[in-house]
Structures are given as structure tokens and as C-alpha cells.
Amino acid sequence: MATPGNGPRGPLDGLRVVELAGIGPGPFAAMLLADLGADVVRVDRPGGAGLGIDPALDLTNRNKRSVLVDLKAPDGPATVLDLAARADVLIEGYRPGVAERLGVGPEACLARNPKLVYGRMTGWGQDGPLAERAGHDIAYIALTGTLSMIGRPDEPPTVPANLVGDYAGGSLYLVVGVLAALQHARTPGGTGQVVDAAIVDGAAHLATMIHGMLAAGSWQDRRGANLLDGGCPFYGSYETADGQYMAVGPLEQRFYDEFVKLLGIADTVPDRNDLARWDELRAAVADRFRARTRAEWTEVFDGSDACVAPVLSLREAPHHPHLAARATFVEHGGLTQPAPAPRFSATPTSVRTGPVLPGADTEAVAADWDVPGLRTTRKDTTP
Numbered sequence: 001m002a003t004p005g006n007g008p009r010g011p012l013d014g015l016r017v018v019e020l021a022g023i024g025p026g027p028f029a030a031m032l033l034a035d036l037g038a039d040v041v042r043v044d045r046p047g048g049a050g051l052g053i054d055p056a057l058d059l060t061n062r063n064k065r066s067v068l069v070d071l072k073a074p075d076g077p078a079t080v081l082d083l084a085a086r087a088d089v090l091i092e093g094y095r096p097g098v099a100e101r102l103g104v105g106p107e108a109c110l111a112r113n114p115k116l117v118y119g120r121m122t123g124w125g126q127d128g129p130l131a132e133r134a135g136h137d138i139a140y141i142a143l144t145g146t147l148s149m150i151g152r153p154d155e156p157p158t159v160p161a162n163l164v165g166d167y168a169g170g171s172l173y174l175v176v177g178v179l180a181a182l183q184h185a186r187t188p189g190g191t192g193q194v195v196d197a198a199i200v201d202g203a204a205h206l207a208t209m210i211h212g213m214l215a216a217g218s219w220q221d222r223r224g225a226n227l228l229d230g231g232c233p234f235y236g237s238y239e240t241a242d243g244q245y246m247a248v249g250p251l252e253q254r255f256y257d258e259f260v261k262l263l264g265i266a267d268t269v270p271d272r273n274d275l276a277r278w279d280e281l282r283a284a285v286a287d288r289f290r291a292r293t294r295a296e297w298t299e300v301f302d303g304s305d306a307c308v309a310p311v312l313s314l315r316e317a318p319h320h321p322h323l324a325a326r327a328t329f330v331e332h333g334g335l336t337q338p339a340p341a342p343r344f345s346a347t348p349t350s351v352r353t354g355p356v357l358p359g360a361d362t363e364a365v366a367a368d369w370d371v372p373g374l375r376t377t378r379k380d381t382t383p
Contacts, residue, residue: 013037016039018090020043020090020104024170032175041087041361046068055358066361071102071103077108083369087113088116089182090119095131117181117185119197122198142157146164149207164206168202169201170202173197173202233281241292247310248285254305
């Protein structure tokens with residue numbers, strides 16, 4: 001089978017994935033599988049998605065190939081079913097019932113390929129009162145209680161971009177589910193199946209430890225009143241003299257002792273275990289951080305175990321010495337981007353190709369996957 005791009009492919013080399021184009025968590029999940037070496041074929045619709053960025057800059061479509069298929073055309077569903085028949089995994093992110101109405105739902109696909117893992121990515125899930133309602137990340141994490149934990153107690157909850165819902169609660173759980181189902185499908189007697197990955201399920205699951213702490217009485221069900229939600233004066237961020245921020249997290253006593261020593265307040269601050277004086281401790285820490293710039297405090301804490309780090313911007317992060325040394329960010333095609341993660345000793349991964357343009361690989365995939373219905377041109381065979 002022909003494979004796209006150069007460089008190490010990763011542990012999923014040889015795995016075939018069909019991605020029915022969408023936005024958000026589905027494409028990111030497919031990108032992760034592609035980063036790990038799978039041959040991901042994205043089925044784009046003519047005209048593109050209704051929401052999104054310039055395809056040439058959409059990094060979630062790196063390491064993939066793209067074909068154009070109009071699912072509303074008479075031959076569209078059959079073409080997708082031909083792809084599904086040759087795939088190991090299919091990913092779609094439509095509302096419940098849409099794939100079925102288009103003729104490419106689980107029943108139709110599994111009839112063609114009983115070993116197929118059919119991954120469904122939604123916000124609300126495939127059933128329940130809200131299953132057919134529209135939504136976005138913020139609503140999903142709101143209902144699970146996750147959003148209520150984030151932010152200051154005297155302000156509205158802080159929106160964590162779409163990282164907690166779409167990508168952590170959605171994409172990553174879809175990938176875990178797909179790989180688990182794939183393992184089952186490949187065991188003797190194993191079959192394909194449907195993976196129902198709902199952002200509400202994943203976002204709720206992410207808070208399992210917090211629910212345990214809540215049950216134990218060590219977590220208060222209100223924002224900014226706990227050890228890990230900004231309520232603790234030695235777990236949060238503080239403004240520096242230049243309007244930047246330092247992140248502080250010395251939870252263990254030995255790390256805390258080093259923190260207050262380097263901060264220069266070890267002999268003047270109240271006992272950290274005296275919760276009644278946490279506001280006093282917070283004020284003392286804040287006053288000290290405002291006395292110097294972020295760069296100066298970074299130098300003070302450099303090489304220590306005080307668990308303090310500068311809060312870097314997206315453009316600054318790739319240049320940090322540690323991240324640069326690990327090549328946590330890479331450049332490909334002029335675009336700086338996070339490198340594939342995690343890392344593998346025997347089957348390394350890489351960014352092999354940049355964001356795929358819709359339909360760019362239709363002919364190649366038609367040949368590699370032996371799906372003649374994809375072909376957009378036919379060679380003249382006249383002698």
C-alpha cells in the first residue's frame with residue numbers, strides 16, 4: 001500500500017481510518033490516529049465545512065489524506081461504504097441519526113465490514129433527552145459540573161478554551177475507545193462495534209478524583225475554595241511587575257519550604273496549614289511577585305524544586321529551553337506546531353505531511369485502497 005509523506009510513521013502504521021469530515025473533536029481524534037501512523041482518509045464534502053479555518057492552516061488535518069465525496073449524490077454513500085469495507089476504523093461526528101439518513105450509518109457499514117470499529121463523536125451522546133440538540137464545548141462542560149470548578153469565586157466561571165470538553169473529554173476518549181474496540185475486533189472471535197464517545201461522558205469522567213474528594217469531604221462544591229482550583233494560595237498564578245504571570249504549585253511541604261525561601265518570605269508568612277490566614281498568605285505572596293518582572297522571577301526559581309514556572313503565551317512556549325530541547329514543538333511547511341505525542345522508543349512518530357487540502361488525494365486513495373468509484377479522471381488507454 002502506498003503511504004503518504006516521509007519520516008517515521010509510528011505504531012499504527014498499516015491501520016486504515018476513514019474520517020467523515022466535521023469540525024472540532026472528530027478531526028482532532030483522527031489527527032491523533034494519523035500522528036501515530038494510521039493512514040487516515042478524510043472524506044471531505046464539496047464546498048467544505050460550514051465552520052473552520054483556511055484548510056492550508058488547519059493543523060488538525062496534518063498527516064492525513066483527503067478525498068471529495070458528495071454524500072447527497074446518488075453514488076456518494078456507496079463510495080463511502082466501499083471505503084468502510086477496506087478500513088479498520090470509521091469516525092463520524094454527526095448528530096444521532098444523520099449518518100443513518102445519509103446511508104453510511106453503523107448498520108450499513110458493519111454489514112460491509114463486520115470487523116469495522118465505528119467511532120461516533122458527539123457532545124450529548126447517541127441517546128438521552130438532549131441527544132438531538134445542538135451544542136458546543138461550553139454547554140457540555142457546564143452540565144457535567146466541570147465548568148463550575150474553573151475560575152475565581154467572585155467572577156463567572158472561566159472558559160478553558162475548548163480543551164477540556166472537545167479535546168480532553170471528547171477526542172481523547174474517542175481514541176481510547178476506538179483502540180480498545182479495535183483490540184477486541186482483532187481477537188479470535190472478536191467483532192467490530194460502535195463506540196459512542198460523548199463529550200459529557202468524558203468531561204464527567206475526567207473529574208473522577210474530584211468526585212472522590214467531594215465524597216470524602218475534602219472538596220467543597222464551590223469555585224475557588226479548594227486545593228487545586230485556585231482557592232489555595234500556594235497553587236495558582238501571580239502577577240509580576242511587568243504585568244506577566246508566574247504559576248505556583250508547591251503542594252508538598254518540602255517544595256513549599258524552598259518556594260517561600262526563594263521568594264524571600266519564609267520568616268514572615270503565616271503557617272500554610274492555618275486556613276483562616278490563607279488570605280493573608282495570598283496577599284504576601286502576591287506582593288512579593290509584584291516586586292520583580294517575570295524574567296527576574298524565572299531566574300530566581302530556575303533549577304529549583306519550588307514548582308514555579310513562568311506563564312508563557314502560545315508564541316513564547318516553543319522557545320522555552322526545555323520544550324526546545326525535547327522538540328515538543330516542531331516546524332513543518334513553515335508552520336510551528338505541537339509535535340505528535342506521546343513518544344515511542346521502537347516506533348517513533350513524526351509530522352509527515354502538512355494540512356491536507358480537500359480532495360487532494362482522491363486519485364491516490366482510489367488506487368491505494370482499490371476504490372474505483374473515487375476516481376475523478378480516467379487515463380486514456382488507447383494504444
